[in-house]
Amino acid sequence: xxxxxxxGAALRNGIDLIGVCDHNSAENVLAVKKAGIRNGLAVxxxxxxxxxxxxxxxxxxxxxxxxLDFQKxxxxxxxxxxxxxxxxxxxxxxDEDGVTGFCDRLLIGATSLTxxxxxxxxxxxxxxxxxxxxxxxxxxxxxxxxxxxxPDSLVFDAVEVSANANIAEVKKxxxxxxxxxxxxxxxxxxxxxxGKRFTSFVLEEGTxxxxxxxxxxxxGRKAEC
Numbered sequence: 001x002x003x004x005x006x007x008g009a010a011l012r013n014g015i016d017l018i019g020v021c022d023h024n025s026a027e028n029v030l031a032v033k034k035a036g037i038r039n040g041l042a043v044x045x046x047x048x049x050x051x052x053x054x055x056x057x058x059x060x061x062x063x064x065x066x067x068l069d070f071q072k073x074x075x076x077x078x079x080x081x082x083x084x085x086x087x088x089x090x091x092x093x094x095d096e097d098g099v100t101g102f103c104d105r106l107l108i109g110a111t112s113l114t115x116x117x118x119x120x121x122x123x124x125x126x127x128x129x130x131x132x133x134x135x136x137x138x139x140x141x142x143x144x145x146x147x148x149x150x151p152d153s154l155v156f157d158a159v160e161v162s163a164n165a166n167i168a169e170v171k172k173x174x175x176x177x178x179x180x181x182x183x184x185x186x187x188x189x190x191x192x193x194x195g196k197r198f199t200s201f202v203l204e205e206g207t208x209x210x211x212x213x214x215x216x217x218x219x220g221r222k223a224e225c
Contacts, residue, residue: 002097003028003035005191010041013195017206021048021058024078024107026071027092030064034095042206048134049074051115055143056134058160062208063127073121077113080106115143116153123155128208133159135187136177137170150176158183158215163197167225181215184225200224
């Protein structure tokens with residue numbers, strides 16, 4: 001999942017816009033964005049954060065400074081050191097796939113932050129942010145799986161349904177999903193999975209601000225799973 005490999009796989013599958021959300025880190029996002037610009041692919045920078053309740057939350061930002069500030073907030077509340085022999089090396093790459101370093105933090109672990117505090121921090125960004133409850137249909141690592149419902153205090157822009165799930169069935173099973181726009185994505189952890197599931201958007205440009213309009217059907221923008 002190197003920057004050039006991610007961009008190449010997306011383009012081969014006819015994708016115009018991708019979101020990059022590594023677990024609890026954004027250290028490779030800017031490299032993917034740079035590789036995307038060079039090849040005509042729009043890239044949204046984000047993170048997939050694990051809350052103290054062990055629920056996964058997606059946060060995207062239009063402004064790179066907001067993303068890096070959010071990463072610092074997460075890093076300040078993430079304990080543990082990665083064991084490369086057990087979990088593998090966590091490579092930091094440049095836009096040409098050169099290795100520039102390794103992340104020693106235990107990125108597979110949960111932060112000490114509640115879901116509410118993660119959402120609040122994302123919402124406090126200077127520029128536009130997009131906050132999504134990840135794979136809500138899963139029993140593990142989802143806000144529904146961990147809490148059983150979506151608290152009113154968590155203001156999400158959308159909920160994400162897993163790649164292999166039927167959206168209509170998920171809405172029947174999880175009534176809370178009806179309260180929010182629904183998206184679906186590949187949640188790819190390997191290049192072969194990129195583009196296996198996607199959401200179609202009608203946008204003027206590939207930005208968080210435009211996607212928020214599409215999710216709410218504003219100004220001619222649209223979103224369809």
